[in-house]
Amino acid sequence: MTKRVKEILTLLDEEYTTEYKCYLNYETPWQLLIATILSAQCTDERVNIVTKDLFQKYTTLEAFAKADLKELERDIHSTGFYHNKAKNIIACTKTLLEKYNGQVPQSIEELTKLAGVGRKTANVIRGNIFHEPSIVVDTHVKRISKRLGLAKEENPDKIEFELMKVLPKEHWILYNIQIIAFGRSICFARSPKCKECFLKGYCIEYKRKQGKK
DNA sequence: CTCCCGATAT
């Protein structure tokens, strides 16, 4: 690990001292899987509002697998993209029951074969359920990793591999949590609060903007 | 590269 990366990680650790915790509420592995499918293009807060009722109504994997499509669409409506998500949840839970004995698989390959599960969702499962070092590249991680010069690619899958090369494994899971906190409070997509940013000294974007003045 | 979509802030 380079000195630069080490300093960035140290500053993140100092700023975000809280225990590692997933922002999505869940009790079982399959609940996290469904919550994460719902979280596509939707805030975690919104997903938690929906899953609070959803997991009380559908208490088992079987209940989701044989859910009525239209009814499930209504139940998850406020998370957006509800046609796709409802269809995916039913297909996904059916696969879980038919092929995996009701268990959530562990490998990226198997996870990403599930309906509605891409690399981001698969890595959320691997990190939280199986405690496998994995880097979740969501919109915050993508934007901020680029600004910090830790990644250059556009494709999230490629960024994941760039980050795997540059970040030590012990930080992989935590990195996503810290970056999300950072992205939601300081490093916004449009108008980041650079003046009060504790990482501006490491920011490519900030230097570029300074150079223009 | 396009389509899928609602909620909240401004």
Add this chain to the structure above:
DNA sequence: ATATCAGGAG
């Protein structure tokens, strides 16, 4: 009324 939020599939 419009901008912003924030992944996966075909």
